[in-house]
Amino acid sequence: MARAATVLKNAPSISTPSRDEFAAMLEQSFETQSPQEGQVIKGTIVAIENDFAMVDVGLKTEGRIALKEFAMPGVPADIKVGDTVEVYLERVENALGEAILSRDKARREESWIKLERAFNDQTRVTGVIFGRVKGGFTVDLDGAVAFLPGSQVDVRPMRDVGPLMNQPQVFQILKMDRRRGNIVVSRRAVLEERRAEERTSLVASLLEKQVVEGVVKNITDYGAFVDLGGVDGLLHVTDIAWRRVSHPTEVLSVGQTVTVQIIKINHETQRISLGMKQLQTDPWEGVSAKYPIGAKFTGKVTNVTDYGAFVELEPGVEGLVHVSEMSWVKKNLAPSKLVAPGTDVDVQVLEVDSNKRRISLGLKQTQENPWNAVAAEHPVGSLIEGEIKSITEFGLFVGIDSEIDGMVHLSDLSWTEAGEDAIKAYEKGQMVKAKILDIDIEKERVSLGIKQLEEGPSRSSGGAAAPAGSTGGGLRKNQVVTGTVTEVNDGGIEVELEGGVRAFIRRADLARDRNDQRPERFGKGDKVDALVTSVDKASRKVSLSIKAKEISEEREAVEQFGSSDSGASLGDILGAALKKKTKKGDPE
Numbered sequence: 359m360a361r362a363a364t365v366l367k368n369a370p371s372i373s374t375p376s377r378d379e380f381a382a383m384l385e386q387s388f389e390t391q392s393p394q395e396g397q398v399i400k401g402t403i404v405a406i407e408n409d410f411a412m413v414d415v416g417l418k419t420e421g422r423i424a425l426k427e428f429a430m431p432g433v434p435a436d437i438k439v440g441d442t443v444e445v446y447l448e449r450v451e452n453a454l455g456e457a458i459l460s461r462d463k464a465r466r467e468e469s470w471i472k473l474e475r476a477f478n479d480q481t482r483v484t485g486v487i488f489g490r491v492k493g494g495f496t497v498d499l500d501g502a503v504a505f506l507p508g509s510q511v512d513v514r515p516m517r518d519v520g521p522l523m524n525q526p527q528v529f530q531i532l533k534m535d536r537r538r539g540n541i542v543v544s545r546r547a548v549l550e551e552r553r554a555e556e557r558t559s560l561v562a563s564l565l566e567k568q569v570v571e572g573v574v575k576n577i578t579d580y581g582a583f584v585d586l587g588g589v590d591g592l593l594h595v596t597d598i599a600w601r602r603v604s605h606p607t608e609v610l611s612v613g614q615t616v617t618v619q620i621i622k623i624n625h626e627t628q629r630i631s632l633g634m635k636q637l638q639t640d641p642w643e644g645v646s647a648k649y650p651i652g653a654k655f656t657g658k659v660t661n662v663t664d665y666g667a668f669v670e671l672e673p674g675v676e677g678l679v680h681v682s683e684m685s686w687v688k689k690n691l692a693p694s695k696l697v698a699p700g701t702d703v704d705v706q707v708l709e710v711d712s713n714k715r716r717i718s719l720g721l722k723q724t725q726e727n728p729w730n731a732v733a734a735e736h737p738v739g740s741l742i743e744g745e746i747k748s749i750t751e752f753g754l755f756v757g758i759d760s761e762i763d764g765m766v767h768l769s770d771l772s773w774t775e776a777g778e779d780a781i782k783a784y785e786k787g788q789m790v791k792a793k794i795l796d797i798d799i800e801k802e803r804v805s806l807g808i809k810q811l812e813e814g815p816s817r818s819s820g821g822a823a824a825p826a827g828s829t830g831g832g833l834r835k836n837q838v839v840t841g842t843v844t845e846v847n848d849g850g851i852e853v854e855l856e857g858g859v860r861a862f863i864r865r866a867d868l869a870r871d872r873n874d875q876r877p878e879r880f881g882k883g884d885k886v887d888a889l890v891t892s893v894d895k896a897s898r899k900v901s902l903s904i905k906a907k908e909i910s911e912e913r914e915a916v917e918q919f920g921s922s923d924s925g926a927s928l929g930d931i932l933g934a935a936l937k938k939k940t941k942k943g944d945p946e
Contacts, residue, residue, distance in 0.1 A: 399447055
Protein backbone atom coordinates (compact mmCIF):
# COMPACT_ATOMS: atom_id res chain seq x y z
CA MET A 359 0.00 0.00 0.00
CA ALA A 360 2.78 2.35 0.86
CA ARG A 361 4.52 1.52 -2.45
CA ALA A 362 1.38 2.16 -4.45
CA ALA A 363 0.82 5.41 -2.74
CA THR A 364 4.36 6.40 -3.56
CA VAL A 365 3.80 5.65 -7.28
CA LEU A 366 0.62 7.69 -7.50
CA LYS A 367 2.32 10.47 -5.69
CA ASN A 368 5.14 10.57 -8.21
CA ALA A 369 2.75 10.35 -11.35
CA PRO A 370 2.11 13.54 -13.40
CA SER A 371 -1.14 15.29 -12.61
CA ILE A 372 -4.07 15.39 -15.28
CA SER A 373 -5.81 18.73 -15.53
CA THR A 374 -9.51 18.92 -16.39
CA PRO A 375 -10.34 21.47 -19.21
CA SER A 376 -12.61 24.27 -18.34
CA ARG A 377 -16.02 24.86 -20.00
CA ASP A 378 -14.67 27.58 -22.32
CA GLU A 379 -11.71 25.41 -23.34
CA PHE A 380 -14.07 22.55 -24.21
CA ALA A 381 -16.28 24.84 -26.37
CA ALA A 382 -13.26 26.11 -28.25
CA MET A 383 -12.02 22.56 -28.84
CA LEU A 384 -15.49 21.52 -30.16
CA GLU A 385 -15.68 24.50 -32.54
CA GLN A 386 -12.20 23.69 -33.84
CA SER A 387 -13.22 20.11 -34.52
CA PHE A 388 -16.22 21.30 -36.60
CA GLU A 389 -14.06 23.62 -38.63
CA THR A 390 -11.48 20.95 -39.46
CA GLN A 391 -14.13 18.35 -40.43
CA SER A 392 -16.59 20.70 -42.29
CA PRO A 393 -16.46 20.94 -46.11
CA GLN A 394 -15.14 24.09 -47.73
CA GLU A 395 -17.45 26.65 -49.29
CA GLY A 396 -17.62 26.60 -53.10
CA GLN A 397 -17.47 22.82 -53.32
CA VAL A 398 -19.93 20.19 -54.58
CA ILE A 399 -20.72 17.82 -51.71
CA LYS A 400 -23.10 14.97 -51.05
CA GLY A 401 -26.06 15.27 -48.73
CA THR A 402 -29.13 13.34 -47.64
CA ILE A 403 -32.72 14.53 -47.97
CA VAL A 404 -34.17 14.38 -44.45
CA ALA A 405 -37.50 16.10 -45.05
CA ILE A 406 -39.72 17.63 -47.78
CA GLU A 407 -42.03 20.42 -46.68
CA ASN A 408 -43.55 23.59 -48.14
CA ASP A 409 -41.90 23.20 -51.62
CA PHE A 410 -38.50 22.83 -49.98
CA ALA A 411 -36.23 19.88 -49.36
CA MET A 412 -34.19 19.74 -46.15
CA VAL A 413 -30.72 18.39 -46.91
CA ASP A 414 -28.21 17.19 -44.28
CA VAL A 415 -24.61 17.64 -45.41
CA GLY A 416 -22.95 16.97 -42.00
CA LEU A 417 -22.99 20.53 -40.75
CA LYS A 418 -24.47 21.87 -37.51
CA THR A 419 -27.74 22.59 -39.34
CA GLU A 420 -29.44 21.38 -42.47
CA GLY A 421 -29.83 23.46 -45.60
CA ARG A 422 -33.03 24.21 -47.50
CA ILE A 423 -33.28 23.83 -51.32
CA ALA A 424 -36.35 24.66 -53.40
CA LEU A 425 -37.91 21.60 -55.05
CA LYS A 426 -37.84 23.26 -58.48
CA GLU A 427 -34.05 23.00 -58.42
CA PHE A 428 -34.40 19.23 -58.50
CA ALA A 429 -36.49 19.22 -61.71
CA MET A 430 -36.11 20.12 -65.38
CA PRO A 431 -38.36 22.94 -66.65
CA GLY A 432 -41.89 21.65 -67.05
CA VAL A 433 -41.11 18.36 -65.29
CA PRO A 434 -41.96 17.74 -61.56
CA ALA A 435 -39.16 16.90 -59.10
CA ASP A 436 -38.55 13.20 -58.61
CA ILE A 437 -37.02 12.96 -55.10
CA LYS A 438 -37.95 11.49 -51.72
CA VAL A 439 -36.72 11.44 -48.14
CA GLY A 440 -33.55 9.41 -47.79
CA ASP A 441 -32.23 10.14 -51.31
CA THR A 442 -28.59 11.10 -51.60
CA VAL A 443 -28.04 14.18 -53.75
CA GLU A 444 -25.14 16.35 -54.77
CA VAL A 445 -25.37 20.00 -53.78
CA TYR A 446 -23.22 23.08 -54.01
CA LEU A 447 -22.14 24.62 -50.66
CA GLU A 448 -22.34 28.38 -51.00
CA ARG A 449 -22.02 29.24 -47.26
CA VAL A 450 -21.56 27.09 -44.18
CA GLU A 451 -23.84 29.29 -42.09
CA ASN A 452 -25.87 32.42 -42.73
CA ALA A 453 -27.20 34.95 -40.23
CA LEU A 454 -29.95 32.50 -39.22
CA GLY A 455 -27.43 29.73 -38.67
CA GLU A 456 -28.57 27.79 -41.78
CA ALA A 457 -26.33 26.27 -44.42
CA ILE A 458 -26.82 27.83 -47.88
CA LEU A 459 -27.03 25.02 -50.48
CA SER A 460 -27.84 24.95 -54.22
CA ARG A 461 -28.82 22.02 -56.35
CA ASP A 462 -28.75 24.14 -59.56
CA LYS A 463 -25.12 25.11 -59.14
CA ALA A 464 -24.15 21.58 -58.29
CA ARG A 465 -25.94 20.27 -61.33
CA ARG A 466 -24.38 23.01 -63.47
CA GLU A 467 -20.90 21.98 -62.42
CA GLU A 468 -21.78 18.37 -63.06
CA SER A 469 -23.38 19.25 -66.41
CA TRP A 470 -20.33 21.15 -67.67
CA ILE A 471 -18.21 18.07 -67.15
CA LYS A 472 -20.69 15.90 -69.07
CA LEU A 473 -21.19 18.52 -71.80
CA GLU A 474 -17.48 18.92 -72.39
CA ARG A 475 -17.23 15.18 -72.80
CA ALA A 476 -20.18 15.17 -75.24
CA PHE A 477 -18.68 18.11 -77.19
CA ASN A 478 -15.34 16.37 -77.55
CA ASP A 479 -17.00 13.08 -78.56
CA GLN A 480 -19.48 14.84 -80.90
CA THR A 481 -22.41 13.12 -79.22
CA ARG A 482 -25.90 14.54 -78.78
CA VAL A 483 -27.32 15.96 -75.56
CA THR A 484 -30.84 16.42 -74.23
CA GLY A 485 -32.20 19.79 -73.17
CA VAL A 486 -35.31 21.91 -72.86
CA ILE A 487 -36.07 25.22 -74.62
CA PHE A 488 -37.32 27.44 -71.80
CA GLY A 489 -36.88 31.05 -72.88
CA ARG A 490 -36.68 33.46 -75.80
CA VAL A 491 -33.82 35.96 -76.24
CA LYS A 492 -32.68 38.23 -79.04
CA GLY A 493 -31.71 36.14 -82.05
CA GLY A 494 -32.77 32.82 -80.60
CA PHE A 495 -33.70 30.86 -77.48
CA THR A 496 -32.25 29.63 -74.18
CA VAL A 497 -31.89 25.92 -73.50
CA ASP A 498 -31.49 24.14 -70.16
CA LEU A 499 -28.95 21.34 -70.53
CA ASP A 500 -29.52 19.74 -67.11
CA GLY A 501 -28.45 22.85 -65.28
CA ALA A 502 -26.21 24.51 -67.85
CA VAL A 503 -27.80 27.25 -69.95
CA ALA A 504 -27.05 27.19 -73.69
CA PHE A 505 -27.97 29.48 -76.61
CA LEU A 506 -30.01 28.14 -79.54
CA PRO A 507 -29.85 30.49 -82.60
CA GLY A 508 -33.13 30.97 -84.45
CA SER A 509 -31.63 29.54 -87.65
CA GLN A 510 -30.73 26.31 -85.81
CA VAL A 511 -34.21 25.46 -84.54
CA ASP A 512 -35.39 23.52 -87.62
CA VAL A 513 -34.41 22.67 -91.18
CA ARG A 514 -36.97 25.26 -92.31
CA PRO A 515 -37.87 28.57 -90.71
CA MET A 516 -40.53 28.12 -88.02
CA ARG A 517 -43.13 30.81 -87.44
CA ASP A 518 -44.33 29.31 -84.14
CA VAL A 519 -41.85 27.67 -81.76
CA GLY A 520 -44.47 27.33 -79.01
CA PRO A 521 -44.99 23.55 -79.43
CA LEU A 522 -41.25 23.02 -78.81
CA MET A 523 -41.07 25.03 -75.59
CA ASN A 524 -40.54 23.10 -72.31
CA GLN A 525 -40.35 19.83 -74.22
CA PRO A 526 -37.26 17.60 -74.06
CA GLN A 527 -35.31 17.93 -77.31
CA VAL A 528 -32.09 16.48 -78.67
CA PHE A 529 -29.34 18.97 -79.55
CA GLN A 530 -25.85 19.03 -81.03
CA ILE A 531 -23.24 21.21 -79.29
CA LEU A 532 -21.69 23.56 -81.84
CA LYS A 533 -19.46 25.63 -79.54
CA MET A 534 -18.32 25.67 -75.88
CA ASP A 535 -16.31 28.17 -73.84
CA ARG A 536 -16.28 27.27 -70.13
CA ARG A 537 -14.22 30.26 -69.14
CA ARG A 538 -16.86 32.60 -70.52
CA GLY A 539 -19.72 30.23 -69.73
CA ASN A 540 -20.92 30.11 -73.37
CA ILE A 541 -22.60 27.11 -75.01
CA VAL A 542 -24.16 27.16 -78.51
CA VAL A 543 -26.37 24.25 -79.58
CA SER A 544 -28.30 23.24 -82.73
CA ARG A 545 -31.48 21.24 -83.15
CA ARG A 546 -31.31 21.60 -86.92
CA ALA A 547 -28.04 19.63 -87.16
CA VAL A 548 -29.69 16.69 -85.42
CA LEU A 549 -32.73 16.82 -87.74
CA GLU A 550 -30.57 17.06 -90.87
CA GLU A 551 -28.47 14.12 -89.81
CA ARG A 552 -31.58 12.13 -89.05
CA ARG A 553 -33.16 13.11 -92.36
CA ALA A 554 -29.96 12.18 -94.21
CA GLU A 555 -30.03 8.72 -92.65
CA GLU A 556 -33.70 8.31 -93.46
CA ARG A 557 -33.15 9.64 -96.99
CA THR A 558 -30.31 7.21 -97.66
CA SER A 559 -32.39 4.33 -96.40
CA LEU A 560 -35.43 5.42 -98.41
CA VAL A 561 -33.49 6.01 -101.64
CA ALA A 562 -31.93 2.56 -101.29
CA SER A 563 -35.41 1.03 -101.08
CA LEU A 564 -36.67 2.73 -104.26
CA LEU A 565 -36.36 1.24 -107.75
CA GLU A 566 -36.48 2.76 -111.22
CA LYS A 567 -39.88 2.38 -112.98
CA GLN A 568 -41.48 1.94 -109.55
CA VAL A 569 -44.87 3.64 -109.17
CA VAL A 570 -45.23 5.60 -105.93
CA GLU A 571 -47.45 8.26 -104.39
CA GLY A 572 -46.20 11.63 -103.20
CA VAL A 573 -47.28 15.10 -102.22
CA VAL A 574 -46.41 18.20 -104.28
CA LYS A 575 -44.11 20.15 -102.01
CA ASN A 576 -42.96 23.05 -104.17
CA ILE A 577 -43.56 24.32 -107.72
CA THR A 578 -41.05 26.14 -109.93
CA ASP A 579 -41.02 27.26 -113.56
CA TYR A 580 -39.24 24.07 -114.63
CA GLY A 581 -41.19 21.53 -112.63
CA ALA A 582 -42.43 20.41 -109.21
CA PHE A 583 -40.76 18.80 -106.18
CA VAL A 584 -42.70 15.84 -104.84
CA ASP A 585 -42.23 14.51 -101.28
CA LEU A 586 -42.07 10.72 -101.40
CA GLY A 587 -42.17 10.36 -97.62
CA GLY A 588 -38.84 11.79 -96.50
CA VAL A 589 -37.10 12.24 -99.83
CA ASP A 590 -37.94 14.69 -102.63
CA GLY A 591 -38.07 13.88 -106.33
CA LEU A 592 -38.17 16.30 -109.28
CA LEU A 593 -41.10 16.07 -111.66
CA HIS A 594 -39.91 18.02 -114.71
CA VAL A 595 -42.46 20.06 -116.63
CA THR A 596 -41.86 17.95 -119.77
CA ASP A 597 -42.75 14.77 -117.85
CA ILE A 598 -46.05 16.00 -116.42
CA ALA A 599 -48.14 15.24 -119.52
CA TRP A 600 -47.71 14.23 -123.14
CA ARG A 601 -49.27 17.50 -124.22
CA ARG A 602 -47.44 20.83 -124.01
CA VAL A 603 -47.50 22.25 -120.46
CA SER A 604 -46.36 25.88 -120.33
CA HIS A 605 -46.21 25.98 -116.51
CA PRO A 606 -46.63 23.21 -113.87
CA THR A 607 -49.40 25.19 -112.16
CA GLU A 608 -51.64 24.36 -115.14
CA VAL A 609 -51.83 20.79 -113.81
CA LEU A 610 -50.45 20.74 -110.24
CA SER A 611 -50.90 22.59 -106.96
CA VAL A 612 -48.93 22.56 -103.69
CA GLY A 613 -50.25 19.91 -101.30
CA GLN A 614 -51.77 17.81 -104.09
CA THR A 615 -51.29 14.03 -103.88
CA VAL A 616 -50.00 12.58 -107.15
CA THR A 617 -49.11 9.17 -108.50
CA VAL A 618 -45.73 9.18 -110.24
CA GLN A 619 -43.23 6.79 -111.73
CA ILE A 620 -39.55 6.84 -110.81
CA ILE A 621 -37.67 7.49 -114.05
CA LYS A 622 -34.10 7.64 -112.75
CA ILE A 623 -32.25 7.42 -109.43
CA ASN A 624 -28.75 8.79 -108.85
CA HIS A 625 -27.58 7.03 -105.69
CA GLU A 626 -24.46 9.19 -105.43
CA THR A 627 -26.28 12.52 -105.39
CA GLN A 628 -29.56 10.95 -104.18
CA ARG A 629 -31.46 12.76 -106.90
CA ILE A 630 -34.67 11.23 -108.12
CA SER A 631 -36.39 12.05 -111.44
CA LEU A 632 -40.13 11.45 -111.61
CA GLY A 633 -42.70 11.29 -114.37
CA MET A 634 -46.49 11.38 -114.65
CA LYS A 635 -46.98 11.03 -118.38
CA GLN A 636 -45.15 7.69 -118.32
CA LEU A 637 -48.20 6.22 -116.59
CA GLN A 638 -50.39 7.20 -119.56
CA THR A 639 -50.60 5.74 -123.06
CA ASP A 640 -48.16 7.35 -125.47
CA PRO A 641 -50.33 9.22 -128.00
CA TRP A 642 -47.56 8.98 -130.61
CA GLU A 643 -48.08 5.22 -130.97
CA GLY A 644 -49.61 4.64 -134.39
CA VAL A 645 -49.60 8.35 -135.18
CA SER A 646 -48.70 7.70 -138.84
CA ALA A 647 -51.90 5.73 -139.33
CA LYS A 648 -54.04 8.28 -137.49
CA TYR A 649 -52.63 11.25 -139.40
CA PRO A 650 -51.79 10.19 -142.97
CA ILE A 651 -50.03 12.59 -145.30
CA GLY A 652 -52.48 14.76 -147.20
CA ALA A 653 -55.30 14.39 -144.67
CA LYS A 654 -56.91 17.52 -143.22
CA PHE A 655 -57.72 18.07 -139.54
CA THR A 656 -58.80 20.80 -137.16
CA GLY A 657 -56.41 21.62 -134.30
CA LYS A 658 -55.77 24.26 -131.67
CA VAL A 659 -52.84 26.67 -131.82
CA THR A 660 -50.80 26.15 -128.62
CA ASN A 661 -47.72 28.28 -129.26
CA VAL A 662 -46.55 30.85 -131.81
CA THR A 663 -42.86 31.45 -132.54
CA ASP A 664 -40.84 33.45 -135.06
CA TYR A 665 -40.54 30.43 -137.35
CA GLY A 666 -44.11 29.15 -137.19
CA ALA A 667 -46.93 27.90 -134.96
CA PHE A 668 -47.54 24.66 -133.05
CA VAL A 669 -50.97 23.11 -133.50
CA GLU A 670 -52.34 20.44 -131.16
CA LEU A 671 -54.11 17.66 -133.07
CA GLU A 672 -54.94 15.76 -129.86
CA PRO A 673 -53.62 15.91 -126.28
CA GLY A 674 -49.92 15.08 -126.52
CA VAL A 675 -49.64 15.29 -130.32
CA GLU A 676 -48.56 18.59 -131.83
CA GLY A 677 -47.45 19.54 -135.29
CA LEU A 678 -45.51 22.52 -136.60
CA VAL A 679 -46.89 24.83 -139.24
CA HIS A 680 -43.77 26.47 -140.64
CA VAL A 681 -44.07 30.13 -141.57
CA SER A 682 -43.56 29.19 -145.23
CA GLU A 683 -46.69 26.98 -145.08
CA MET A 684 -49.01 29.57 -143.56
CA SER A 685 -50.03 31.68 -146.54
CA TRP A 686 -49.81 31.45 -150.30
CA VAL A 687 -48.96 35.12 -150.68
CA LYS A 688 -48.05 36.68 -147.29
CA LYS A 689 -44.42 35.61 -147.12
CA ASN A 690 -42.89 38.29 -144.92
CA LEU A 691 -45.51 38.53 -142.18
CA ALA A 692 -44.74 37.29 -138.67
CA PRO A 693 -46.72 34.15 -137.70
CA SER A 694 -48.29 36.07 -134.82
CA LYS A 695 -50.02 38.27 -137.43
CA LEU A 696 -51.68 35.23 -139.00
CA VAL A 697 -52.64 32.99 -136.04
CA ALA A 698 -53.04 33.37 -132.27
CA PRO A 699 -52.69 30.85 -129.39
CA GLY A 700 -55.96 29.21 -128.39
CA THR A 701 -57.63 29.52 -131.80
CA ASP A 702 -58.81 26.57 -133.89
CA VAL A 703 -57.36 26.21 -137.39
CA ASP A 704 -57.69 23.77 -140.28
CA VAL A 705 -54.40 22.15 -141.29
CA GLN A 706 -53.14 19.52 -143.70
CA VAL A 707 -50.56 16.86 -142.83
CA LEU A 708 -47.44 17.32 -144.94
CA GLU A 709 -44.96 14.96 -143.25
CA VAL A 710 -44.91 12.55 -140.29
CA ASP A 711 -41.78 11.32 -138.46
CA SER A 712 -42.86 9.03 -135.60
CA ASN A 713 -39.31 8.36 -134.42
CA LYS A 714 -38.53 12.06 -133.95
CA ARG A 715 -42.12 12.82 -132.83
CA ARG A 716 -42.52 15.44 -135.52
CA ILE A 717 -45.46 16.29 -137.73
CA SER A 718 -45.21 18.97 -140.39
CA LEU A 719 -48.48 20.73 -141.09
CA GLY A 720 -49.67 23.19 -143.70
CA LEU A 721 -52.18 25.98 -143.18
CA LYS A 722 -52.28 27.39 -146.69
CA GLN A 723 -53.01 23.97 -148.19
CA THR A 724 -56.52 24.11 -146.71
CA GLN A 725 -57.21 27.40 -148.50
CA GLU A 726 -57.81 28.25 -152.14
CA ASN A 727 -54.52 28.69 -154.02
CA PRO A 728 -54.67 32.14 -155.62
CA TRP A 729 -51.92 31.16 -158.05
CA ASN A 730 -54.35 28.80 -159.80
CA ALA A 731 -56.78 31.69 -160.24
CA VAL A 732 -54.02 33.89 -161.66
CA ALA A 733 -53.06 31.19 -164.17
CA ALA A 734 -56.68 30.85 -165.22
CA GLU A 735 -57.44 34.57 -165.44
CA HIS A 736 -54.12 35.66 -166.94
CA PRO A 737 -52.77 32.98 -169.33
CA VAL A 738 -49.29 33.27 -170.78
CA GLY A 739 -49.22 35.89 -173.51
CA SER A 740 -52.04 38.01 -172.05
CA LEU A 741 -51.59 41.64 -171.10
CA ILE A 742 -52.04 43.15 -167.65
CA GLU A 743 -51.86 46.63 -166.21
CA GLY A 744 -50.71 47.12 -162.64
CA GLU A 745 -48.97 49.31 -160.12
CA ILE A 746 -45.22 49.07 -159.53
CA LYS A 747 -45.07 47.79 -155.93
CA SER A 748 -41.28 47.85 -155.56
CA ILE A 749 -38.07 48.32 -157.50
CA THR A 750 -35.06 46.06 -156.81
CA GLU A 751 -31.70 45.43 -158.40
CA PHE A 752 -33.30 42.54 -160.34
CA GLY A 753 -36.21 44.44 -161.81
CA LEU A 754 -39.75 45.65 -161.11
CA PHE A 755 -42.49 44.00 -159.06
CA VAL A 756 -45.88 44.80 -160.57
CA GLY A 757 -49.20 44.04 -158.87
CA ILE A 758 -51.40 41.61 -160.80
CA ASP A 759 -54.18 41.46 -158.21
CA SER A 760 -54.54 42.45 -154.56
CA GLU A 761 -52.22 39.68 -153.31
CA ILE A 762 -49.95 38.54 -156.15
CA ASP A 763 -47.14 40.44 -157.84
CA GLY A 764 -45.27 39.60 -161.00
CA MET A 765 -41.64 40.47 -161.75
CA VAL A 766 -40.30 42.25 -164.79
CA HIS A 767 -36.64 41.28 -164.95
CA LEU A 768 -34.05 43.83 -166.02
CA SER A 769 -33.55 41.90 -169.26
CA ASP A 770 -37.27 42.26 -170.10
CA LEU A 771 -37.49 46.06 -169.77
CA SER A 772 -36.08 47.18 -173.13
CA TRP A 773 -34.86 45.75 -176.42
CA THR A 774 -32.28 48.46 -176.93
CA GLU A 775 -31.25 49.76 -173.49
CA ALA A 776 -29.30 47.94 -170.80
CA GLY A 777 -31.53 46.87 -167.91
CA GLU A 778 -29.68 49.08 -165.43
CA ASP A 779 -30.40 52.12 -167.59
CA ALA A 780 -33.94 51.20 -168.54
CA ILE A 781 -35.10 50.74 -164.93
CA LYS A 782 -34.28 54.38 -164.14
CA ALA A 783 -37.35 55.45 -166.11
CA TYR A 784 -39.74 53.77 -163.61
CA GLU A 785 -40.94 54.81 -160.14
CA LYS A 786 -42.74 53.05 -157.32
CA GLY A 787 -46.52 53.51 -157.61
CA GLN A 788 -46.39 54.06 -161.38
CA MET A 789 -48.98 52.21 -163.49
CA VAL A 790 -47.44 50.11 -166.25
CA LYS A 791 -48.57 47.57 -168.84
CA ALA A 792 -46.80 44.22 -169.19
CA LYS A 793 -47.18 40.84 -170.88
CA ILE A 794 -47.43 37.53 -168.99
CA LEU A 795 -44.32 35.59 -170.04
CA ASP A 796 -44.45 32.64 -167.66
CA ILE A 797 -46.43 31.36 -164.63
CA ASP A 798 -44.80 28.83 -162.30
CA ILE A 799 -47.51 27.77 -159.83
CA GLU A 800 -45.20 25.42 -157.93
CA LYS A 801 -42.56 28.10 -157.34
CA GLU A 802 -45.25 30.79 -157.01
CA ARG A 803 -43.69 33.08 -159.61
CA VAL A 804 -45.06 35.16 -162.46
CA SER A 805 -42.63 36.50 -165.04
CA LEU A 806 -43.65 39.69 -166.84
CA GLY A 807 -42.19 41.52 -169.79
CA ILE A 808 -42.47 45.16 -170.85
CA LYS A 809 -40.21 45.08 -173.90
CA GLN A 810 -42.33 42.25 -175.29
CA LEU A 811 -45.13 44.78 -175.84
CA GLU A 812 -43.11 45.97 -178.85
CA GLU A 813 -41.43 44.22 -181.71
CA GLY A 814 -37.75 43.69 -181.08
CA PRO A 815 -34.72 43.12 -183.28
CA SER A 816 -35.20 39.38 -183.06
CA ARG A 817 -38.31 39.52 -185.30
CA SER A 818 -37.59 38.61 -188.96
CA SER A 819 -38.07 41.56 -191.36
CA GLY A 820 -38.75 39.89 -194.67
CA GLY A 821 -36.66 37.69 -196.94
CA ALA A 822 -36.72 33.93 -197.00
CA ALA A 823 -38.86 32.10 -194.50
CA ALA A 824 -37.08 31.10 -191.36
CA PRO A 825 -36.51 27.41 -190.75
CA ALA A 826 -39.18 25.57 -188.79
CA GLY A 827 -38.74 25.86 -185.07
CA SER A 828 -36.54 28.97 -185.26
CA THR A 829 -36.99 32.65 -184.59
CA GLY A 830 -36.41 35.29 -187.18
CA GLY A 831 -32.76 35.21 -186.07
CA GLY A 832 -32.45 31.51 -186.88
CA LEU A 833 -32.39 30.23 -183.29
CA ARG A 834 -33.69 26.71 -182.56
CA LYS A 835 -34.36 24.79 -179.38
CA ASN A 836 -31.40 22.60 -178.27
CA GLN A 837 -29.06 24.68 -180.45
CA VAL A 838 -25.67 25.58 -178.94
CA VAL A 839 -24.99 29.28 -179.35
CA THR A 840 -22.23 31.70 -178.36
CA GLY A 841 -23.06 35.00 -176.72
CA THR A 842 -21.36 37.99 -175.13
CA VAL A 843 -21.99 38.84 -171.45
CA THR A 844 -23.59 42.28 -171.18
CA GLU A 845 -24.94 42.28 -167.59
CA VAL A 846 -23.95 40.47 -164.36
CA ASN A 847 -26.10 40.50 -161.21
CA ASP A 848 -26.95 38.21 -158.30
CA GLY A 849 -29.76 36.48 -160.23
CA GLY A 850 -27.63 35.52 -163.26
CA ILE A 851 -26.09 36.99 -166.40
CA GLU A 852 -27.50 38.66 -169.50
CA VAL A 853 -25.92 37.79 -172.86
CA GLU A 854 -26.30 39.18 -176.35
CA LEU A 855 -26.38 36.76 -179.26
CA GLU A 856 -25.64 37.33 -182.92
CA GLY A 857 -28.30 39.53 -184.48
CA GLY A 858 -28.85 41.60 -181.33
CA VAL A 859 -30.96 38.98 -179.53
CA ARG A 860 -30.65 39.33 -175.76
CA ALA A 861 -31.21 36.45 -173.34
CA PHE A 862 -30.91 35.99 -169.59
CA ILE A 863 -29.21 32.95 -168.03
CA ARG A 864 -30.42 32.34 -164.48
CA ARG A 865 -27.99 31.56 -161.65
CA ALA A 866 -29.19 27.94 -161.50
CA ASP A 867 -28.36 27.49 -165.20
CA LEU A 868 -24.83 28.88 -165.04
CA ALA A 869 -23.20 25.51 -164.30
CA ARG A 870 -24.01 21.93 -163.42
CA ASP A 871 -21.83 22.06 -160.33
CA ARG A 872 -23.64 24.03 -157.62
CA ASN A 873 -20.36 25.58 -156.44
CA ASP A 874 -19.82 27.09 -159.91
CA GLN A 875 -23.28 28.68 -160.11
CA ARG A 876 -21.82 32.06 -159.22
CA PRO A 877 -22.53 35.00 -161.53
CA GLU A 878 -19.39 36.77 -160.34
CA ARG A 879 -17.33 34.18 -162.28
CA PHE A 880 -18.31 36.08 -165.41
CA GLY A 881 -17.48 39.58 -166.53
CA LYS A 882 -18.86 41.94 -169.14
CA GLY A 883 -17.49 41.07 -172.56
CA ASP A 884 -16.87 37.37 -171.74
CA LYS A 885 -17.86 34.85 -174.39
CA VAL A 886 -20.05 31.98 -173.20
CA ASP A 887 -21.48 28.89 -174.91
CA ALA A 888 -25.00 27.86 -173.92
CA LEU A 889 -27.86 25.65 -175.06
CA VAL A 890 -31.14 27.17 -176.27
CA THR A 891 -33.76 25.62 -173.96
CA SER A 892 -36.85 27.43 -175.26
CA VAL A 893 -37.90 29.88 -177.96
CA ASP A 894 -41.14 31.88 -177.57
CA LYS A 895 -42.08 33.44 -180.90
CA ALA A 896 -44.93 35.45 -179.43
CA SER A 897 -42.80 37.14 -176.77
CA ARG A 898 -39.56 36.88 -178.76
CA LYS A 899 -38.01 35.42 -175.63
CA VAL A 900 -35.07 33.03 -175.79
CA SER A 901 -34.01 30.95 -172.77
CA LEU A 902 -30.40 29.76 -172.50
CA SER A 903 -28.64 27.37 -170.13
CA ILE A 904 -24.94 26.58 -169.72
CA LYS A 905 -25.90 23.79 -167.36
CA ALA A 906 -28.12 22.14 -169.98
CA LYS A 907 -25.27 22.32 -172.50
CA GLU A 908 -22.92 20.48 -170.10
CA ILE A 909 -25.54 17.82 -169.35
CA SER A 910 -26.28 17.37 -173.07
CA GLU A 911 -22.60 16.89 -173.94
CA GLU A 912 -22.18 14.40 -171.10
CA ARG A 913 -25.26 12.42 -172.15
CA GLU A 914 -24.06 12.29 -175.75
CA ALA A 915 -20.65 11.03 -174.65
CA VAL A 916 -22.15 8.32 -172.47
CA GLU A 917 -24.47 7.15 -175.28
CA GLN A 918 -21.60 6.88 -177.73
CA PHE A 919 -18.96 5.38 -175.48
CA GLY A 920 -20.78 3.96 -172.45
CA SER A 921 -21.33 0.42 -173.83
CA SER A 922 -17.83 -0.11 -175.21
CA ASP A 923 -16.05 1.54 -172.23
CA SER A 924 -17.89 -0.14 -169.38
CA GLY A 925 -16.16 0.73 -166.12
CA ALA A 926 -14.41 3.81 -167.51
CA SER A 927 -14.65 7.06 -165.65
CA LEU A 928 -16.69 9.97 -166.94
CA GLY A 929 -13.44 11.82 -167.64
CA ASP A 930 -12.21 8.92 -169.76
CA ILE A 931 -15.47 8.79 -171.69
CA LEU A 932 -15.55 12.54 -172.34
CA GLY A 933 -11.87 12.46 -173.27
CA ALA A 934 -12.48 9.73 -175.78
CA ALA A 935 -15.46 11.60 -177.19
CA LEU A 936 -13.44 14.76 -177.71
CA LYS A 937 -10.60 12.76 -179.25
CA LYS A 938 -12.96 11.10 -181.69
CA LYS A 939 -14.60 14.41 -182.54
CA THR A 940 -11.15 15.86 -183.35
CA LYS A 941 -10.21 12.91 -185.54
CA LYS A 942 -13.32 13.36 -187.67
CA GLY A 943 -11.73 16.44 -189.27
CA ASP A 944 -8.35 14.67 -189.89
CA PRO A 945 -7.65 13.07 -193.27
CA GLU A 946 -7.82 9.29 -193.18
